[in-house]
Amino acid sequence: MSAKYFHMAGGIRFYAPGKSYEQRDTFEGVVSVVWNNPHTVLLKAANGRHGELHLPEAIAELQTLGATVFRCERAKGHHMPKPWILLEIGKLEDIWELKL
Helix, strand or coil, X not given: CCCCCCCCEEEEEECCCCCCCCCCCCCCEEEEEXXXXXXXXXXXXXXXXXXXXXXXXXXXXXXXXXXXXXXXXXXXXXXXXXXXXXXXXXXXXXXXXXEC
C-alpha cells in the first residue's frame, strides 16, 4: 500500500495596489478554489469588493498552475460575463464555465 498527498483545495486573496500578503495587509476579497482535476478548477464562496475586477487576476494565477477550465459557483440569478457559459442550473446556485 502507498499514499500520495495532493492539493485539492485552496484560496486566493486579493489586495489593493501597494498592499500585499507579505506585509500582512488587509485583503479586499477572497475566493475558494477546488481542483476537480489537474486542469479544471471550481471558484466558489467569493467574498469582497470589486469581484469582477479580481476575476482575471484569479484566472491568471490559476493558469500558472495548469488550469484551463474554470467553473464558478454563483447564487441563483447572478450571471457571469461572456464568454462564460451556464453549465448547470442548481436549486440555490448555478455553475458557469469558461474554457481557455
